[in-house]
Amino acid sequence: MTSQVRGVQLARLLGQWHALPGRRRSPDYAALAGAVRGLLADGRLPLGVRLPAERELAEALRISRTTVTAAYRQLRETGHLASRRGAGSWTMLPGNHRVASSGLWTPLDDLDMIDLGCAALSAPPQLVPAARAAAEDLPRYLCGAGYHPTGIVELREAVADSYTARGLPTSPDQIMVTSGTQHALDLVLRLALAPGGSVLVESPTYPNALAALAARRARITTHGLAADGAGWDGDLLLGSLRQSRPKLAYLIPEFHNPTGHLMPADLRERVVAAAHAAGTDLVVDESFVDLPLDGTPLPPPVATFDRHSRVISIGGMSKPYWGGLRIGWVRASAPQVQRLAAARVGVDMASPVLDQLVAVHLLADAPAIVSARRAQLTAQRDALLGALAQRLPDWRVTVPRGGVTLWAELDGPISSALARAAEEVGVRLAPGPRFGLDGTLERFLRLPFTLPASDLVEAVDRIAGVRYDLDRAARPQWREPVVIA
Ligand SMILES: Cc1ncc(COP(=O)(O)O)c(C=O)c1O
Structure with missing residues (x-):
């Protein structure tokens, strides 16, 4: 884990902290302290890391050292920083609370909070039977x-059958059951990526995948997805594969998290061919494949185009069924599955038998469960879209044809500031930069539609309220003299 963050790194994470709407409400040092608190709250700045010395951060941000000194003092007072004279200052949370470095964290005692940070449904009624x-x-x-x-x-038979039904003949020895899709990704990375290896990911992408890649100290390049339209730019994506020849590419072609995009069939075929030519292994995350909405037809699985065991598919029960099951899987060649199983013995040995049996029963009931989920998600998505159109009409959203999230383009680079303000009114948000690498994506916000429609409408109402406050606070208290010429 990172133990120290350098001045330039923190400056990059802080991004446009000084230009955010709302900041005129407070002096520079308070705005800086607030921005650091925001990074800590959403997991972009881990706990227990040493912050840069005051002088170093002042230089990196091109502000006075006094401002940094005052910001650090405020962070100490609010319990976000512990300092020891001569040794430095470490990040912490008030009351020594802990947050996962991925930011996927919900305090159980916070019942009034509408949590839009987590994109997952509660369990279906079929779970208990x-x-x-x-x-x-x-x-x-x-x-x-x-x-x-x-x-x-x-369970391996049931999962193999589901691939076969999607037009990709699969035998049980090509399936390895894992403890969730995240675990599947971690195991695949252990097998396929040496520490420091090069990886191509989409931007934005799923933050916990970035966390898994960080654990391998991967060197990451990104392919930027368009917020609207097709998402992937085929020529650019293929060009990146050809030029950077990464060891591995991690893609989410099925109702991509966070944008909801679906990769078309022809691009799937071209990506597999380009990956093979570049010597790149493709890890395809199919977490949302069961959740097309509006009757959207699914293109063939990416692995259909694979002739050289280049494609490793991962998926799981969390999105269509329940995250609490912690059941996922890898589909790969039988020898790859054997190697993964050998790697796993040094990690967790195997997944719980009882949970796997629960998964078998749920998969046997898949048509009923999944169609109810789709109907529920469609209604919730539409309620969210309706509330956004009414309360935040300047935001641009592309209607997702599947999955559980929409990716809103905001009316300014305000995502982190908005998330901090929303937390104050009981809405937890995952701001755009959580889904990227370099503190960009401040113009975007991921909004899941996994909560009941009434919660979504209430959340949008509260968000719209604080959005309006950001503007009011940003308005100068004094007026420029009008130049008459
Ligand atoms: C794209 C993607 N991959 C993996 C996961 C993790 O899934 P699991 O709960 O199966 O580990 C998620 C959960 O949000 C996801 O969105």
Whole structure:
């Protein structure tokens, strides 16, 4: 983990802190302290890291050292910084609270908070009957030791069948069950990427994938997605693969998180060919593949175009079913699955048998569960779009044809400032920069539609209220003398 953040790094993370609407409300030092608190709250600045010395940060930000001294003092007073004379200052949270460095964190005692930071549904009603049925099945497994590094065979069969049904013939020995899609990604990275290896990702992308890549100290290049229209620019994406020849590319072609884009079939085919020519392994995250909305037809899986075992697909139960199950999988060649299972023995040995049995029962009921989920998500998406059109008409949104999130283009580079202000009125947001690498994407905000429609409408109402306040605070208290010429 990073133990020290240098002045230039913190300056990059802070981005446009001095130009944010609302900042005239407070002096420079308070705006700086507020921006650091915002970075800590959403996980972009980890806890326990040493901040740069005051002089170094002042130089990096081109502001006076007194301003930094006052900001650090305020952060100490609010409990966000611990300093020891001569040793430096470390980030912390008030009351020694802890936050995952990924920022995916919900305090359980905060019941009034509308949490739009997390894009996942609550469990479907079929979960409890599935768990009961799984408990009935359990005796079949109790005479063995219970370790199944690639997963229990009945779940591998069910997952393989779902790929076959999508037009990609798959046998159970091509499937490895994991503890969630995130775990699948981590294992694949351990196998396919040496520390410091080069990786291409979309920008924006899923933040916890960036966290997994950071753990491998990956050297990351990005392919920028358009907020509207097609999303991927095929020629640019292929050009990046050809030029940078990364060891690995991580893509989310099925209702991409956060933008909701769906990669068209012809680009899938071209990407696989270009990856093969560049010697790049493709990790395809299919977390949202079960959630097309509006009857949107699905293109063939990316792996359909793969002739050289270049494509590793990952997916899981979290989005269509329930994240609390922690069941995901990898689809790869049978030898790759064996290598992954060997790597896993040094990590967690195997996934829980009981949870895998629950997954088997849920998958057996897939048509009913998934179609109810789609109907629920469609209604919630439409409620969110309606509230946005009414309360924040200047924001631009492309209607997502699947998945669980929309990516709003805001009316200014205000995403982090808005997230901080929204927290004050009980709405947790994941601001745009969480989905990128370099503190950019301040004009964007991801909004999931996984909560009930009434919560979404209430959240938009509160967000619109604080958006308006940001503007009012930004308005100067004095007027420029009018030049008459
Ligand atoms: C693109 C993507 N990949 C992986 C995950 C993690 O999924 P899981 O809960 O299965 O680990 C998520 C969850 O939001 C996601 O959006």
